[in-house]
Amino acid sequence: MKIVPGQTHLVNISSVERDTGLSKDTLRMWERRYGFPNPSRDSKCERVYPAEQLEKLRVIRRLMDSGFRPGKVVAESLEALTARIQALPAGAQRSGVEHAMADEALRLLKAHQLAELRQLLSHALMRQGLQRFVLEVVAPLNELVGNAWIEGRIEIFEEHLYSEQIQHLLRHTIGSMSEARQGPRVLLTTLPGEQHKLGLLMAEAFLSVEGAHCISLGVQTPAWDIVQAARAHHADIVALSCSQAVPAHLVCDGLADLRRQLDVNIAMWAGGSLWQHARKSVPGINTLVSLADIPAALEKWRMRAQVQPRTIARNQP
Amino acid sequence: MKIVPGQTHLVNISSVERDTGLSKDTLRMWERRYGFPNPSRDSKCERVYPAEQLEKLRVIRRLMDSGFRPGKVVAESLEALTARIQALPAGAQRSGVEHAMADEALRLLKAHQLAELRQLLSHALMRQGLQRFVLEVVAPLNELVGNAWIEGRIEIFEEHLYSEQIQHLLRHTIGSMSEARQGPRVLLTTLPGEQHKLGLLMAEAFLSVEGAHCISLGVQTPAWDIVQAARAHHADIVALSCSQAVPAHLVCDGLADLRRQLDVNIAMWAGGSLWQHARKSVPGINTLVSLADIPAALEKWRMRAQVQPRTIARNQP
DNA sequence: TTTATATTTTGTCTAGGACAAAATGGTTTG
DNA sequence: CAAACCATTTTGTCCTAGACAAAATATAAA
Numbered sequence: 001m002k003i004v005p006g007q008t009h010l011v012n013i014s015s016v017e018r019d020t021g022l023s024k025d026t027l028r029m030w031e032r033r034y035g036f037p038n039p040s041r042d043s044k045c046e047r048v049y050p051a052e053q054l055e056k057l058r059v060i061r062r063l064m065d066s067g068f069r070p071g072k073v074v075a076e077s078l079e080a081l082t083a084r085i086q087a088l089p090a091g092a093q094r095s096g097v098e099h100a101m102a103d104e105a106l107r108l109l110k111a112h113q114l115a116e117l118r119q120l121l122s123h124a125l126m127r128q129g130l131q132r133f134v135l136e137v138v139a140p141l142n143e144l145v146g147n148a149w150i151e152g153r154i155e156i157f158e159e160h161l162y163s164e165q166i167q168h169l170l171r172h173t174i175g176s177m178s179e180a181r182q183g184p185r186v187l188l189t190t191l192p193g194e195q196h197k198l199g200l201l202m203a204e205a206f207l208s209v210e211g212a213h214c215i216s217l218g219v220q221t222p223a224w225d226i227v228q229a230a231r232a233h234h235a236d237i238v239a240l241s242c243s244q245a246v247p248a249h250l251v252c253d254g255l256a257d258l259r260r261q262l263d264v265n266i267a268m269w270a271g272g273s274l275w276q277h278a279r280k281s282v283p284g285i286n287t288l289v290s291l292a293d294i295p296a297a298l299e300k301w302r303m304r305a306q307v308q309p310r311t312i313a314r315n316q317p
Numbered sequence: 318m319k320i321v322p323g324q325t326h327l328v329n330i331s332s333v334e335r336d337t338g339l340s341k342d343t344l345r346m347w348e349r350r351y352g353f354p355n356p357s358r359d360s361k362c363e364r365v366y367p368a369e370q371l372e373k374l375r376v377i378r379r380l381m382d383s384g385f386r387p388g389k390v391v392a393e394s395l396e397a398l399t400a401r402i403q404a405l406p407a408g409a410q411r412s413g414v415e416h417a418m419a420d421e422a423l424r425l426l427k428a429h430q431l432a433e434l435r436q437l438l439s440h441a442l443m444r445q446g447l448q449r450f451v452l453e454v455v456a457p458l459n460e461l462v463g464n465a466w467i468e469g470r471i472e473i474f475e476e477h478l479y480s481e482q483i484q485h486l487l488r489h490t491i492g493s494m495s496e497a498r499q500g501p502r503v504l505l506t507t508l509p510g511e512q513h514k515l516g517l518l519m520a521e522a523f524l525s526v527e528g529a530h531c532i533s534l535g536v537q538t539p540a541w542d543i544v545q546a547a548r549a550h551h552a553d554i555v556a557l558s559c560s561q562a563v564p565a566h567l568v569c570d571g572l573a574d575l576r577r578q579l580d581v582n583i584a585m586w587a588g589g590s591l592w593q594h595a596r597k598s599v600p601g602i603n604t605l606v607s608l609a610d611i612p613a614a615l616e617k618w619r620m621r622a623q624v625q626p627r628t629i630a631r632n633q634p
Numbered sequence: 635t636t637t638a639t640a641t642t643t644t645g646t647c648t649a650g651g652a653c654a655a656a657a658t659g660g661t662t663t664g
Numbered sequence: 665c666a667a668a669c670c671a672t673t674t675t676g677t678c679c680t681a682g683a684c685a686a687a688a689t690a691t692a693a694a
Binding site: 025026045070 | 675
C-alpha cells in the first residue's frame with residue numbers, strides 16, 4: 001500500500017467492495033457487461049481501481065438506491081449521473097406545525113450542531129410526551145432524513161449521527177419508565193436482513209407507555225430464534241418491524257414461515273413503513289399501518305385475553 | 318426458506334459466510350484441500366450446508382482466533398475440536414469477586430430472568446462507578462457470553478437479549494452525564510463489516526467519564542464518510558472499535574486507507590479485542606489493547622496538544 | 635540465542651459459463 | 665380503468681479450477 005506522489009490513488013477490488021457495498025462478483029460482472037468500472041492491472045494482473053472510478057461507483061450506488069437499474073446508469077458519464085441525481089423528485093411534503101420542527105431538526109443536523117439538535121428534540125419530548133413526540137416528530141423526521149440522503153442532500157455519516165441521537169433519546173426515556181408487570185408480554189425484533197433499529201425503538205416506546213412488557217431482541221433475529229425466545233419468555237405477542245429495505249415478498253414469506261412455527265395462541269403483529277405501501281397481508285398476522293394503531297390493537301388484545309385466558313390455550317397438546 | 322420437519326436445517330454459502338466470517342473463497346478452498354466443510358448440493362448444484370457443519374465451522378473459527386492454523390484443525394472431528402477448546406489456556410481466569418458476578422449474570426440470562434439481570438447489573442454499576450463497571454463486569458461478561466455462544470451453551474436470541482440489556486444500561490448512563498465542553502473531540506465508529514456495538518459503547522462510556530466530547534456514528538461507516546464526518550465536526554481523534562469478527566488484515570488495510578485520507582493532525586486510535594491477539598500494528602495509529610489504556614492515552618494527547626496547539630497545524634498548506 | 639534463508643501453508647484473485655430470481659413490458663380479463 | 669397473467673430482459677450470485685504472493689514455519693548459519 002504505497003502512495004506514489006502525484007498519481008491518483010489506486011485500490012484493489014476488496015477495498016472497492018468494502019467502500020461501495022458492491023460485491024466482487026458484481027464489480028467484475030459490470031466490467032464485463034457495461035465496460036465500467038474499467039480498472040487497470042497491477043504486476044500480478046489484478047484489478048486496481050483509480051479513485052475517480054470509486055467515486056463514480058458511489059454515485060451509481062446512490063442512484064440505484066432511488067430505484068435506477070444498473071443497465072441504465074452504469075455506462076453513463078459522471079456528468080449525466082450528477083444531472084440525474086439533481087433531477088430526483090423532491091421528497092414528500094406534509095404541512096403542520098410539527099413538520100416545521102422536523103425541518104428545523106434537519107437544518108441543525110446539516111449544520112453539525114449536535115448539542116442544539118439534542119436539546120431541540122429533548123425539549124419537544126418534554127412538551128409533547130413520548131407518544132406524540134414519536135408520532136409527530138420522530139416518524140416524519142425519519143422520512144425526511146431518508147429522503148434527504150437519497151437525494152444526496154446529506155451524507156451517510158449525517159444519517160448515522162441522526163440515528164444515534166434518536167436512539168440515545170428514546171432509550172434513555174424508555175429506561176426511565178418503571179417496568180410494566182401486568183400488561184401483555186411483547187417480544188420485539190426484526191427479521192434477518194432488516195437493519196432499521198429506529199422503527200423497533202419507536203414501537204417499544206409506544207408499547208411501554210401503553211403498559212406492555214417489552215422484550216426487545218434488537219434487529220435481525222433468525223426465525224428459529226424468535227420461536228425459541230417467544231417460548232422461553234412466554235411472549236403473548238411477537239411484534240416485527242418491517243421497513244422497505246427488504247423486498248416485500250421476502251418479508252411476507254418470512255412472516256408466514258414464522259407464523260407456522262409459532263404457537264397459535266401467540267399473536268403476531270407486523271408494523272413499519274412497508275405496510276403503508278404494500279397492500280398484501282399475511283393470514284394470521286395483524287398488520288399495523290401506523291404506530292397510532294398500537295393502542296387500539298392492545299385494547300383489542302386485552303379484551304380477547306379476558307374472554308379466553310391463555311392458561312386454557314396452553315393446556316392444548 | 319421452507320423448513321422440512323424432521324430434517325436438519327440447510328443454509329447456502331452466503332449465510333455461512335455471514336455467520337462464520339469465512340469468505341466464500343475460503344470455504345470452497347477448505348473443501349478442496351481438507352475435505353471439510355462437506356456440503357451437499359441442491360437442485361441447482363449449489364452448496365447447501367447442514368447446521369452441524371456450520372456449528373463446527375464456528376468452533377474452528379474460535380480455535381483459529383486463539384492461534385491454530387486451518388491445516389491442523391479443519392479436518393479434525395468435532396470431539397477433538399471441543400477437546401482442544403477445553404484445553405485452551407482458560408481465557409479470562411481472572412480471579413476476584415467481579416468474575417463471580419459475571420458468572421451470576423450469565424446464569425440469570427440463561428434462566429430468562431431479565432428483570433433480575435437488569436437489577437444485578439444496575440446495582441453493580443452504582444456500586445463500582447461506570448469505568449470499573451465496564452472494565453470488570455461488562456468486558457469479562459462479553460467474553461463469557463461470546464464463548465458460551467460459540468460452544469453452543471446459549472442461543473442466539475439470548476446473546477441478542479444480553480446485548481440489548483447492556484446497551485440500555487450504558488446508553489442510559491452516558492445520557493445522564495453532562496456534556497463535556499473542554500475535552501478533545503472524539504469521533505467514534507467501526508469500519509464496514511464490523512457489527513459489534515458493545516465495544517463502541519464501552520469506549521464511549523470510558524471516554525465520556527474522562528471528559529472527552531464523544532460523537533458516535535454507530536457501526537459500519539465507510540472510510541470516506543468517516544473522513545467527511547471528522548472534517549465536519551472538527552474531530553481531534555478518530556477512534557475505531559475492532560472485534561475479531563473481521564479478518565485482521567482487512568482491518569489493517571482499512572485503517573491504513575483511512576489514515577492516508579485523514580488530516581495528519583487528527584489522531585487515530587484503534588481498540589477492541591482484535592488487538593489482544595494480533596501483534597500487528599499500523600503506522601500512525603495508536604492501538605489500545607485494553608479499555609484501561611484510554612485514560613493514559615488521553616493524558617498523553619492532552620500533553621501534546623498543549624505543546625502543539627492545533628491552530629498551528631491547521632495553518633499548514 | 636539471534637539472524638538469514640528455504641519451504642510449506644493459506645487466502646485471495648482471475649476467467650468465463652450457467653442459471654434463477656427480479657423487473658419490465660405487453661396482453662387479456664374483471 | 666385497474667388487476668392479473670405471461671413472456672422477455674435484466675441482473676446478481678454461484679460454479680470450477682488454476683495461479684500466485686504473503687504469512688507462517690522449519691532449517692541452517694552466525
